[in-house]
Amino acid sequence: MKDVLRILLAPLLWLASFSATYGLHGIGCALGWPEIALWGASVFRVALLTAWLVAILIQVAILIVLHSDRFRAASAFTQWASLATAWVGLVAVLWTVYPVAVITACGGNG
Amino acid sequence: MTALRRHRKLSAIWSSEPGFRGWFSSVNHSDLGRMFLVTAFFFFLVGGVLAMLIRAQLATPHSAFADAGAFAQFFTMHGTIMMFLFAIPTFEGLAIYLLPKMLGTRDLAFPRLTAYGYWCYAFGGSMLLVALVFGIAPDGGWFMYPPLTGPLHSPGINTDFWLIGITFVEISAICAAVELCVSILKYRAPGMSLDKMPIFAWYALVTALMILTGFPPLILGSVLLELERAFGLPFFQADLGGDSLLWQHLFWLFGHPEVYIIFLPAAGVISTIIPVMARTTLLGYGWIVASAVALAFLSFGLWVHHMFTTGIPLMGLAFFSAASTLVAVPTGVQVFAWIGTLWKGRPEMHLPMLHIFGFFFTFVIGGLTGVMVAVVPFDWQAHDTAFITAHLHYVLFGGFVFPILAGIYYWLPLVSGRKRFFRLGEVAFALIFLGFHGTFLAMHWVGLMGQRRRIETYDAETGWGAINLISSISSFIMAIGLAMVLIDVLIHAFVAVRGGRNPWKAGTLEWASMSPPPAYNFASLPHVTSRDAFHGDPGLANRLAKGEGYLGDPQSARRETLTVDIATGDPDFMVIYPGNTRLPILMAAVTGLFFLSILIKLYWLTPLALAGVAALALVWVWRLGARTDAGPQDAGRGVTLALAGETEKSPGWWGSVFLLVANATFFGSLLFGYAFLWTVAPGWPPQDWLAPSLVELGIGGAAALTSALAMRLAIRGNRHRARPLPGLAFALTATLVTAVTFAMLLSRVPPPDGHAYAATLFVLGSYALCHALIAGLMLAFAIARARRGYTSPARQAEFHIVSLWTDYLAVIATLSLLAAHLPGFLA
Numbered sequence: 059m060k061d062v063l064r065i066l067l068a069p070l071l072w073l074a075s076f077s078a079t080y081g082l083h084g085i086g087c088a089l090g091w092p093e094i095a096l097w098g099a100s101v102f103r104v105a106l107l108t109a110w111l112v113a114i115l116i117q118v119a120i121l122i123v124l125h126s127d128r129f130r131a132a133s134a135f136t137q138w139a140s141l142a143t144a145w146v147g148l149v150a151v152l153w154t155v156y157p158v159a160v161i162t163a164c165g166g167n168g
Numbered sequence: 169m170t171a172l173r174r175h176r177k178l179s180a181i182w183s184s185e186p187g188f189r190g191w192f193s194s195v196n197h198s199d200l201g202r203m204f205l206v207t208a209f210f211f212f213l214v215g216g217v218l219a220m221l222i223r224a225q226l227a228t229p230h231s232a233f234a235d236a237g238a239f240a241q242f243f244t245m246h247g248t249i250m251m252f253l254f255a256i257p258t259f260e261g262l263a264i265y266l267l268p269k270m271l272g273t274r275d276l277a278f279p280r281l282t283a284y285g286y287w288c289y290a291f292g293g294s295m296l297l298v299a300l301v302f303g304i305a306p307d308g309g310w311f312m313y314p315p316l317t318g319p320l321h322s323p324g325i326n327t328d329f330w331l332i333g334i335t336f337v338e339i340s341a342i343c344a345a346v347e348l349c350v351s352i353l354k355y356r357a358p359g360m361s362l363d364k365m366p367i368f369a370w371y372a373l374v375t376a377l378m379i380l381t382g383f384p385p386l387i388l389g390s391v392l393l394e395l396e397r398a399f400g401l402p403f404f405q406a407d408l409g410g411d412s413l414l415w416q417h418l419f420w421l422f423g424h425p426e427v428y429i430i431f432l433p434a435a436g437v438i439s440t441i442i443p444v445m446a447r448t449t450l451l452g453y454g455w456i457v458a459s460a461v462a463l464a465f466l467s468f469g470l471w472v473h474h475m476f477t478t479g480i481p482l483m484g485l486a487f488f489s490a491a492s493t494l495v496a497v498p499t500g501v502q503v504f505a506w507i508g509t510l511w512k513g514r515p516e517m518h519l520p521m522l523h524i525f526g527f528f529f530t531f532v533i534g535g536l537t538g539v540m541v542a543v544v545p546f547d548w549q550a551h552d553t554a555f556i557t558a559h560l561h562y563v564l565f566g567g568f569v570f571p572i573l574a575g576i577y578y579w580l581p582l583v584s585g586r587k588r589f590f591r592l593g594e595v596a597f598a599l600i601f602l603g604f605h606g607t608f609l610a611m612h613w614v615g616l617m618g619q620r621r622r623i624e625t626y627d628a629e630t631g632w633g634a635i636n637l638i639s640s641i642s643s644f645i646m647a648i649g650l651a652m653v654l655i656d657v658l659i660h661a662f663v664a665v666r667g668g669r670n671p672w673k674a675g676t677l678e679w680a681s682m683s684p685p686p687a688y689n690f691a692s693l694p695h696v697t698s699r700d701a702f703h704g705d706p707g708l709a710n711r712l713a714k715g716e717g718y719l720g721d722p723q724s725a726r727r728e729t730l731t732v733d734i735a736t737g738d739p740d741f742m743v744i745y746p747g748n749t750r751l752p753i754l755m756a757a758v759t760g761l762f763f764l765s766i767l768i769k770l771y772w773l774t775p776l777a778l779a780g781v782a783a784l785a786l787v788w789v790w791r792l793g794a795r796t797d798a799g800p801q802d803a804g805r806g807v808t809l810a811l812a813g814e815t816e817k818s819p820g821w822w823g824s825v826f827l828l829v830a831n832a833t834f835f836g837s838l839l840f841g842y843a844f845l846w847t848v849a850p851g852w853p854p855q856d857w858l859a860p861s862l863v864e865l866g867i868g869g870a871a872a873l874t875s876a877l878a879m880r881l882a883i884r885g886n887r888h889r890a891r892p893l894p895g896l897a898f899a900l901t902a903t904l905v906t907a908v909t910f911a912m913l914l915s916r917v918p919p920p921d922g923h924a925y926a927a928t929l930f931v932l933g934s935y936a937l938c939h940a941l942i943a944g945l946m947l948a949f950a951i952a953r954a955r956r957g958y959t960s961p962a963r964q965a966e967f968h969i970v971s972l973w974t975d976y977l978a979v980i981a982t983l984s985l986l987a988a989h990l991p992g993f994l995a
Contacts, residue, residue, distance in 0.1 A: 061362060061735040062353070065458075069465035076469050080487055081843065087481055088847040133735060135363030135454060142458035146465075146498070153494050154469060157486030164481045 064131055064140040068120045068147030072154075075113035079155050082109055087164035106158035113155060117148040169721070171713040174691050177722050182274070182687035184748055193748040195279035196687050200286050201265025202583070207290055208257040213654075214297070215249035218242050220647055223607070227640035229628040239624035240307035241326075245300055247310025248330065251426065252337055253293045255568055256379075259433040260285070260344040262575065263372045265583075267348065269678035269685060270366045272357025272694045272701070274729040277350040277819045279745055280752050280788065285343030287756030292336030295763070299329040306330035309622060311419050312393070314404040314412045319397045328397060328767055331390040336763045338383050342830055345379035348372055350822045354731040357677065358718060358807075359696040361737040366676045366699070367450060370457050371436025374464045375429055380826060381468070382425035384834035388841070389418035392931070398766070401920050401927035403841070409924035411849035413478060414841055420471035421837065428467040430564060432460060434571035435502055438524060441578050442506050444674045445521045446513025449700065452505040459498035459505075466495045476547045485544050492542030499535060503528070518672075519588070522597045523574035530566025530604065534559060537612070552622075555615025558608040565604060573600075573653060578672065580660055585683040587667030592656040599649030606642025610635045669709065675700025680709040692720030692804065693730065696737065718804045730803055731812065731819065742801045742809040743819060746791060755784040786949060789966075793953070797962045810962075818965035824972045835980050838935065842928045842987060853995070854925040856918045860992030865985050868909030872981035875902035875943065879974040882950075883967045890961050892954050899974060900947040906981055907940035913988060929988055936977075936984040943977045946970045 082105060086092070091102035121144045123129050124137075131137040169177075184194035194200060221242045225233045234242065264282055268275050276282055299305040306326050308317040317327045352373045356365070393415065395401040402408035404415055443450045450456065472480060472488040506528075515521065537559040541547045550556060581587055614635040619626065626632055670679040680702045681689050692715045694701060694708060702708055715721060718739065719728050727745035732738060762777035764770075793813055800808040812818045846852055882895025913933045920930035950970050953959055959966060 059353070059734050065461055066465075069462060073465050073468050076487070076491070080472075080484060083481070083483055083487075084844070084847050133361065133363060135361075136735065138454050139458050139461075142454070143461050146458065146462040150462075150466065150469075150491075150494060154487060154491040157483050157490060161483040161486045162481075163483065165483075 061131055061133065061136040061140075064124065064136060065143050067140070068117060068144040069150070071116055071120065072113075072147040072150045075109070075116065075151060076154055079106065079109045079113065079158065082106060083158075092163035100163065102163050103158070110151075110155045110158050113151045114148070117144070117151050120144050121148060169715060171691065171710075171715070174715050174720070174722065175686065175713070178688040178691060179686055181722060181725055182727055184687065190748075192753050193750045195283045195746065195748060195752065197264050197268050197276045197279065197282060198685060198687065198689075200282045201261050201263075203286055204257050204261025204264060204289070207286075207293070208254050208261055209654075211249050211253035211257070211293060214300075215246050215254055216647060216650060218246040218249070219643065222246060223640040223643040225624060226626075226636050228637065229626050229630075229633050231625060234624065236624045237307065238303075240309075240622075241300070241303070241305040243622055244306045244309055244330075245296070248296065248306060248334070250564075251310060251430075252334055253289075253296070255430045255564070256341055256426075257289055258568075258572060259372075259375060259430070260289075260341065262433065262437075262572075263348055263376075264344065266579065266678055267351060267369060267372060268355065269681055269689050270676050271352065271355060271369060272360060272677045272680075272690065272696060273351075273355045274689050274693070274727070275355075275745060276347050277355055278347050278823060280749060281343050281347055281823075283752035284756055285340040285347070287753045288343070288759060289337055289340035291756055291760040292333050292340070292763070295333040295336065295760075295767075296329060299326070299333070304329065311423060312415075313419075314393060314396075314415050317393065318404055318412075319400070325767070328394065331394045331397075332763045332767045335387055335390045336760065338387055339759065341379050341383055342827070345376040345383075345830070346823050346826045348376040349380070349826045350819055352376070353734045354819065354822060355729065355743075356732050356737060357694045357696045357701075358730070358732055358739040359694075359737050360701075360732065362735055363453075364696055364699045364701075364737065367439040367453060367456060368433075368436040368676075371432050371439070371460055374460045375432045375436075377829075378425050378429050378432070378464050378467070380830040381833045382422050382429060384422075384830050385418045385837040386422035388834055388837045389415055389422075392418075392841070394766070395927070395931070398769070399921065401930065402924050403845075403927055405924075406850050408922065409845065409849055409851040409854055410927075411845055411924075413475075413848065414844055416475050416478065417471070417844060418837060418841065420474045421468075423474065424470045425464075425467045427560075427563060428463055431567040432463065434527075434568045434575075435460070437571045437575040437578075438506060438527060439502075440676065441520050441524060441574055442509050443513065444578075444672050445518060445524070446510050446515045447673075448509060448513030450505070451508040451512060452501075453699070456502055456505050459501040462498040463495065463502075466491060466498065470495060473542055473547070476544050477551045489542055489544050493539060496535060496539055503532065518577075519593045519597070520574040520578040522594065523570045523577070526597065526601050527566055527570035527574070529601075530562055530570060532566075534562030534564075534566050538563060550615065552620055553615040554611045554619045554621055557621045558611035558615060561604075561608045561611075565608075573597075576653075576657065579678075580657065581667050581671050582678060582683050582685070584661050584664070585666060586660060586664035587671060588656075588660055589664045590656065590659055592652050592659070596649045596652035596656060599652065600646050601649075603642045603644070603646025603649055607639050607646060610639040610642065614639070670702070673703075675703025677701050680712060688727075690717065691715055692717030694718075695805070715804075718807065720804050721802075730809060739803060739807055739809060741812040741815055741818075742803055743812045751784065751788055755781060755788070758784060782945060786945075789949070790953075793958045793963065793966070795957045797960055799962075813965045814962040815965060816968050818969070820965060820969050821972065824969050828972060828976050831976070832980075835935065835983075838928075838932060839983070839987065842932070845924050845928065849924060851923070852925070853991075854918070854923040857925075857992040857995050858913075858917055858929060858988055860989040864909055864913060865989045868906055868913070868985045869982045871902045871905035871909060872940075872978040875899045875906060876971070876974045876978040878902055879947075879967070879971045883964065883971060886954075886959060886964055886967055887961050892959065892967060893951060896947055896951045896954065900944060900951065903940055903944045903947055903974065903977065906977065907937055907944060910937040910940060910981070910984075913985075932984050932987060936981050939973075939977050939980060943970075943973050946973055 086102040092100045094101040184190035392403040402410045404410045404412045469491040473492045758780040765773035803809045878899035882892040886892035917929045918926040920927040
């Protein structure tokens with residue numbers, strides 16, 4: 059089961075961080091965080107950028123861990139597949155959460 | 169023992185009852201897989217007829233063919249049947265029929281569960297058909313958005329049929345998903361490590377995991393909407409703290425992964441057929457596995473792209489727009505791997521390949537229009553137009569129906585043992601292909617001209633008439649093609665001449681069994697050394713028939729197989745299956761009574777039906793096990809194995825793990841709903857919070873945790889001194905205290921029909937109470953088993969299963985209590 063988990067781990071954590079960031083965005087909008095200034099930006103922007111950074115670091119950490127001798131899978135196939143999905147996790151975090159850096163905070167589409 | 173004698177002996181052990189009685193008592197995966205497929209294609213015909221009615225109505229402006237009410241039932245039932253009663257069950261049927269053969273084993277992990285799932289599907293689907301026949305079918309669209317489907321705007325029974333019937337059918341999907349996960353991971357031929365699994369098994373595993381995590385949000389949504397309709401709990405009513413958008417989130421948390429749940433098995437069929445037809449091996453096996461996993465996960469990050477026009481903030485839209493474009497990458501990797509496989513091989517243009525090319529052409533167009541609608545500004549223009557209907561049909565027909573038709577023609581010689589005689593299939597393919605594109609290319613066009621989806625008529629001045637007429641005529645051409653496939657298959661099944669084994673010269677193990685396969689699949693189980701086990705070893709089939717593999721010496725009347733280590737494929741335990749029984753159909757019927765009692769509001773029957781299900785479940789598990797230790801068993805080829813019941817992690821333990829994954833997703837979705845309403849819905853905070861109680865919080869949490877710890881004590885007591893009873897009794901007491909705590913909490917919740925907050929707490933408390941009762945029942949059962957001598961330090965498997973459920977109770981009870989009490993403390 060550990061081998062299956064190795065393959066699933068990175069995308070699972072991407073899904074968790076993606077959902078958490080979306081949830082944090084909802085909470086921030088509901089509590090008016092965009093109106094509260096912090097370090098030249100808003101609490102909203104700082105919180106979401108921090109969440110993005112943490113999500114990226116988690117994915118990088120998974121990649122490093124999977125490369126390490128201690129956590130390397132015994133089977134070459136599992137090792138290859140888990141590294142491939144770890145890269146998927148990292149790219150997915152970079153691509154799908156980047157809107158926190160560039161898009162209007164809580165503006166509607168109306 | 170000669171091969172013929174072995175065959176007769178195994179057939180006597182494994183065969184279902186002869187004649188139609190066998191339908192009701194069979195637990196054999198081949199029988200049930202065929203029953204799933206035949207039933208699913210029956211529903212496909214019904215859904216197809218409804219599609220013809222829709223196209224007949226839209227063929228001309230101001231058609232008097234059907235009124236708006238009937239038309240609403242047509243399109244709702246068409247979508248519902250195709251998604252829930254055709255596509256998913258077809259995958260289940262295909263996987264149930266094929267996987268044990270492909271994996272080189274004799275049956276799936278839980279044969280009675282397969283049968284129970286089938287009957288839940290058959291009864292639930294019948295419920296919807298009855299509604300259709302009597303003109304009271306669901307009419308709110310296949311995604312059933314409230315407030316349209318709420319009690320105010322849809323007061324009739326139509327919507328209830330959908331909510332209750334589909335939930336009933338989803339039990340079948342969850343059963344199949346648990347079954348497939350355990351079977352693929354544990355029930356394989358020895359030597360079949362993960363990298364030697366047939367590619368279809370990888371796709372089926374990923375799909376099953378997606379069903380376990382994708383379906384619970386919809387089940388939750390259906391429960392909440394039915395509670396609102398039946399008892400006035402206002403989860404989706406904005407004036408009472410609810411929000412109709414919650415339904416959309418829950419529905420599409422299921423609905424978008426559903427698209428990939430439908431596509432991935434079809435991709436598994438394609439990945440299996442293409443290398444065989446191209447006389448080569450699959451290019452990029454590892455890339456394809458990684459892409460399937462990536463696709464599965466990314467598909468769970470797309471649900472809001474169905475909600476781009478609901479007023480969600482721009483940043484939220486951007487998250488899901490980005491994820492929607494990213495999902496094209498792993499899809500593209502698979503498509504290029506298939507093209508590469510064709511490139512490196514020598515493709516032969518047999519009938520399955522025609523449908524594969526139909527898939528390529530159609531699905532790629534559907535994928536590209538998918539990228540178009542992933543772009544938010546375009547989606548704002550195209551949303552709810554016929555363009556979207558056309559896009560989804562390109563994806564689903566292209567991505568599922570064409571590959572499944574390819575699969576039917578590919579595996580038909582295996583199922584029937586015959587070879588094709590007439591050449592109707594090629595003509596049928598041409599009609600289907602031309603008819604499909606005529607229907608839906610035109611629909612893209614008329615959608616871009618502004619035709620809304622689900623309208624029952626339109627004015628002649630719109631200029632849509634000619635396009636709709638082309639679309640309707642084409643759809644009838646497609647229908648004729650599909651009818652010809654049916655005729656072709658029937659002729660093949662009943663009239664065609666006998667064929668030989670493995671006509672395609674494929675390498676996967678299903679072709680190493682007889683055609684049609686016997687009830688036991690393999691007279692002895694192979695030892696696998698390569699991915700295409702049968703390809704490099706043509707003598708394998710004969711050696712297996714001669715009993716030269718594992719378990720080649722049938723013991724008395726035992727249905728035997730073995731399990732393997734998940735990663736390496738080394739044999740680890742022996743399994744003895746239960747025999748034929750009518751228990752699954754009986755339990756499905758009583759489960760149906762439960763759903764029926766809610767549907768027709770016969771609430772006195774509901775607890776009786778629940779008690780009936782619990783009683784039958786106890787009978788179900790009581791029949792397993794033994795009163796003496798069996799010790800190591802001879803599995804052949806010099807290998808001895810313990811029985812699965814004499815291990816910590818038995819098949820039942822694995823099944824519980826995967827069932828709890830689905831259960832945890834349900835619970836997580838409930839917590840998500842709570843948080844969503846709190847932060848987004850109007851009318852929050854509520855006037856009254858639940859009065860917080862440290863005593864209730866402390867006692868309830870401590871009791872649930874004690875139950876889990878006491879269960880561990882029971883396991884330790886059993887292992888060291890064969891004395892599990894003190895720990896079990898302690899755990900049972902703690903579980904009952906947990907149940908009482910939640911009963912008290914429910915008695916203190918503000919009236920649940922007054923505000924969505926109280927309604928949510930009511931559901932949360934009921935969920936925890938229900939799990940405390942389930943854990944209590946399991947503990948009482950374990951005590952009874954221990955007292956009757958069914959357990960010993962070796963026969964320990966049941967305790968570990970109960971322990972999983974008490975652990976789960978500890979987690980959800982603690983979280984539920986915190987969710988109930990914390991707001992009051994903070995306020």
